[in-house]
Amino acid sequence: MNNPATAILPPAGIGDHKPANQAVLDWVHEVELLTQPENIFWCDGSERENDFLISESLKQEVLIKLNQKKAPRSYLHRSNPNDVARVEQFTFICTPTKAEAGPTNNWSEPGETYSKLHGLLKGAMRGRTMFVVPYIMGPPDSPLTKIGFEITDSKYVVLSMRIMTRMGEIAVKRLGSDPKAEWNKGVHSLLDVNPERRFICHFPQDNAIISVGSGYGGNVLLSKKCLALRIGSYLARKQGWLAEHMLILGVESPEGKKHYVAAAFPSACGKTNFAMLIPPKHFAGWKVTTVGDDIAWMQIRDGRLWAVNPENGYFGVVPGTSYKSNPNAMKSIERDTLYTNVALTDDSDVWWEGKDGPPPPHAIDWRGNDWTPDSKEKAAHPNSRFATPMRNNPVLDPHVEDGDGVPISAIIFGGRRSDTMPLVFQAFDWEHGTYVGSTMASETTAAAAGAVGKVRRDPMAMLPFCGYNIGDYFRHWLETGKRLTKPPLIFHVNWFRKSADGKFLWPGFGDNMRVLKWIIDRCEGRVGATESPIGHIPRMQDLDLDELGGVTPNQMRELLNVSAEEWQKEVSDHAKFFESLGGVVPDELEKQRKNLAGRFKS
Ligand code: OXD
Ligand code: MN
Numbered sequence: 001m002n003n004p005a006t007a008i009l010p011p012a013g014i015g016d017h018k019p020a021n022q023a024v025l026d027w028v029h030e031v032e033l034l035t036q037p038e039n040i041f042w043c044d045g046s047e048r049e050n051d052f053l054i055s056e057s058l059k060q061e062v063l064i065k066l067n068q069k070k071a072p073r074s075y076l077h078r079s080n081p082n083d084v085a086r087v088e089q090f091t092f093i094c095t096p097t098k099a100e101a102g103p104t105n106n107w108s109e110p111g112e113t114y115s116k117l118h119g120l121l122k123g124a125m126r127g128r129t130m131f132v133v134p135y136i137m138g139p140p141d142s143p144l145t146k147i148g149f150e151i152t153d154s155k156y157v158v159l160s161m162r163i164m165t166r167m168g169e170i171a172v173k174r175l176g177s178d179p180k181a182e183w184n185k186g187v188h189s190l191l192d193v194n195p196e197r198r199f200i201c202h203f204p205q206d207n208a209i210i211s212v213g214s215g216y217g218g219n220v221l222l223s224k225k226c227l228a229l230r231i232g233s234y235l236a237r238k239q240g241w242l243a244e245h246m247l248i249l250g251v252e253s254p255e256g257k258k259h260y261v262a263a264a265f266p267s268a269c270g271k272t273n274f275a276m277l278i279p280p281k282h283f284a285g286w287k288v289t290t291v292g293d294d295i296a297w298m299q300i301r302d303g304r305l306w307a308v309n310p311e312n313g314y315f316g317v318v319p320g321t322s323y324k325s326n327p328n329a330m331k332s333i334e335r336d337t338l339y340t341n342v343a344l345t346d347d348s349d350v351w352w353e354g355k356d357g358p359p360p361p362h363a364i365d366w367r368g369n370d371w372t373p374d375s376k377e378k379a380a381h382p383n384s385r386f387a388t389p390m391r392n393n394p395v396l397d398p399h400v401e402d403g404d405g406v407p408i409s410a411i412i413f414g415g416r417r418s419d420t421m422p423l424v425f426q427a428f429d430w431e432h433g434t435y436v437g438s439t440m441a442s443e444t445t446a447a448a449a450g451a452v453g454k455v456r457r458d459p460m461a462m463l464p465f466c467g468y469n470i471g472d473y474f475r476h477w478l479e480t481g482k483r484l485t486k487p488p489l490i491f492h493v494n495w496f497r498k499s500a501d502g503k504f505l506w507p508g509f510g511d512n513m514r515v516l517k518w519i520i521d522r523c524e525g526r527v528g529a530t531e532s533p534i535g536h537i538p539r540m541q542d543l544d545l546d547e548l549g550g551v552t553p554n555q556m557r558e559l560l561n562v563s564a565e566e567w568q569k570e571v572s573d574h575a576k577f578f579e580s581l582g583g584v585v586p587d588e589l590e591k592q593r594k595n596l597a598g599r600f601k602s
Contacts (some may be wrong), residue, residue: 004089005128005153005190007038019134019172024149025178027079028132031187035122037130043158045134045168050159057155063338067348072335072502076350077156079215079341080193081367085383085449086225086267087219088464091200093230102469103581104459113201117210120197124189124212128153133161134171137310141403144241144297144308146232147175148184149312150222157167157188157220160338163313163387165223182303184231186222196484202226204234204467217315217340218386218447228295230467231440236297237468237476245461246296247275248307248406251520252399254285262296262307262488263412263439264461267384270495270508272316273500276328276395279513282547286513289397290328290390291406298408301443306405311390312533317447318342318384320354324407325509328482330356332392339386341366343379352380377417382446409523414493415442415458420493420566423506423559424515426529426536428494430481433490435592436535438474439574440492457577471584478588491519492535497559505559511548518543532562533599571597 001079010016018025021041032040034040057063092108093101101107123292131152138145148171161167175181176557185208191197198213211219218225232243246262265271275293279286284552292309293316299306314328318339323330333339343351343363351363359379365371366381390396399406413436415421427433437460444454448464457463459470466473482489493515495508518538521527529536537560545556574593578585 004060004062004156006060006127007127007129008041008155009039010052012227014049014052015041015043017042017169017172019175020177021055021175021179021181022177024175024183027185028151032058032130035121035125035130035189036116037125037128037153038131041131043131043133043168044172045162045170049422050162051158053155057159059104062155064344066350070075070336070347070349071338074335074337074339076181076339076342076344078368082195082218083193083214084341084359084381085105085447087198087200087214087215088450090198090374091293091464092202093280093467094201094203095205100468102471104463104466104470108201110203110205117199117201117212120188120191120212121187124191125153131158133153133158133167134175135161135167135223136171136174137165138221138297139401139403140166140170140174140307142308142405143403144299144310146184146227146235146310147171147182148186148223148227150186150188152188152220154188154190154215154220157214159316160217160223160387161223161337162310163338164221164315166312176474184209184227186211186226187221188212188220189220190347200226202230202467204231206317207231217387219357221315224295224311224315225465228297229462229465232297232310232467233462234467237472239468241299242305242476243298244296244298245294246411247271247293248291248296248408249275249277250289250291250399250406252287252289253520257407259404259523260291260307261410261412261516261519262298262408263414265414266442266445266458266461268317268415268445269416269442272314273326273509274328274512276326276393276433277512278327278510279515280510280547282544283513283517286517288513288516289395290393291397291400299405300480300483301404305408305488307408308403308405309400311408313389314388314393315385315387318352318386319380319382321350321352322354322356324356325354328393328395331394333386333388334392334393337388339384341381341384343371352376399418408488410491412491412493412519413460414495415440415498416445417441417443417455417494418496418498420570421497422537422562423494423497424491424493424518424538425532425534427490427492428535430484430487430490431478431588432592433554434474434481435589435596436490436492437477437575438488438589441573443496457583469584470475470581471586475586478586479589489519489523499555499558505551505555506552507548514544514548533596534562534567537562567600571600
């Protein structure tokens with residue numbers, strides 16, 4: 001295995017873009033004294049700097065050049081095989097008290113944690129280059145936008161941050177020279193990429209993050225899960241806004257009426273696919289556009305929720321992505337893409353399970369070994385990823401850069417559930433919707449290390465990302481609802497329900513437009529539903545099912561069915577989940593649970 005962190009020596013004019021802010025200079029100096037790098041590389045985000053870093057990364061085999069005809073300006077990175085997913089068990093919220101981190105987070109005392117991490121970081125960058133990456137999260141003129149600096153000894157991190165954030169000069173300018181300005185301090189070192197020395201630690205009260213021992217995106221692109229969600233959610237509560245694990249999409253009717261929708265699904269449950277949905281032929285004239293595919297920052301204005309996407313790129317799961325499942329994602333990753341842990345074909349193209357066409361007769365798998373279609377191993381890791389700039393998306397929403405954000409008409413929760421959860425239902429109101437989000441569950445995926453396919457409660461898809469006490473987070477949702485005079489309607493969807501013989505009942509992908517249309521029609525008040533104990537459910541005639549091949553009326557009934565037996569178990573699982581949180585759940589949600597249980601009795 002090559003050493004992914006060997007120092008590089010930039011020529012004059014590259015890597016010397018020091019910011020004027022003394023607080024940043026002091027902090028970088030402190031980290032330099034601690035980690036003792038060979039040199040410091042101040043990033044400015046320019047094309048020239050990027051070209052230089054790519055050429056050095058190719059020399060050091062951190063990147064593999066792809067066939068530039070088939071995948072222009074695209075590269076492949078292989079991570080250490082022990083380091084392929086987020087590590088929730090080694091992720092910590094380091095608040096002064098355990099209660100502030102709450103029952104769903106690993107907690108670690110800040111003083112002790114800083115000492116432990118400083119011990120690990122001592123001399124850790126010897127022989128390495130220390131990169132300083134300035135970035136902003138959010139459109140340049142949004143009041144929600146945050147500034148961050150990430151120190152890292154990984155070139156792969158720098159190259160990924162340039163895709164995923166607005167990186168370089170733009171952040172330095174925005175920060176200016178005020179030593180009291182708010183900005184996030186992120187320190188990352190690969191160390192020796194050893195799972196025993198892998199810790200992702202957040203210090204919300206200091207607006208600081210330290211991540212060591214990993215090179216995997218979700219653990220090390222500190223802008224994303226660490227700042228935009230964990231620290232972001234903490235700041236959002238303090239400052240009265242919402243930081244959520246949600247895609248944002250626009251949906252325009254043939255008459256030109258547009259709505260925006262935000263949807264929280266857990267990792268690897270189809271947020272990117274939904275955000276780039278192409279309506280089926282039958283929906284001629286309907287258009288879906290993408291604002292974001294993973295994170296929404298939302299604030300209240302004029303009694304409504306307005307959302308921005310803080311990111312500048314997509315870090316998506318590759319396997320299963322094809323021209324059939326998500327043509328817009330395929331077009332987005334045709335060029336300018338940094339792939340991680342996919343397979344390399346003999347003509348230097350990339351391949352993964354689920355890509356269009358037949359598998360190649362031979363490839364090099366994600367570990368760097370020979371692979372053929374007869375191999376037992378997967379060619380691409382199930383959590384292999386692409387990082388691609390959002391400007392490559394052919395259906396990018398024209399308002400993605402608007403600082404005010406886009407007005408949200410509906411919020412959708414959803415998970416991967418083989419049973420119990422109908423295709424779609426609408427919550428009765430904001431408080432009930434908050435309950436639906438708080439009790440959400442999904443079968444686990446390869447996005448996080450650990451077992452796959454186990455049902456776990458994942459409130460608002462934020463279980464791994466809420467940077468403070470989950471009870472206070474629920475309270476913040478309830479309080480936000482009280483401040484909204486025109487709250488979004490709240491829905492729950494499940495694309496993954498299976499029949500008794502284990503087959504998916506719903507085709508998903510483009511046909512999810514049928515569900516989205518019902519949601520929009522509900523927002524417009526022009527379609528019916530039936531009232532069930534769990535919420536409003538469409539009757540068959542309320543959904544546009546014309547030209548939907550392969551789903552029989554019986555299967556449709558199964559998809560929309562609310563089984564009292566399954567739901568009694570579900571509600572008792574809600575009770576167990578709330579109980580496991582040790583008394584932090586707000587009374588309003590306990591009351592919602594009792595009401596739900598009662599509706600199944602009467
Ligand atoms: C992601 C995740 O990478 O949720 O977005 O794991
Ligand atoms: Mn995510």
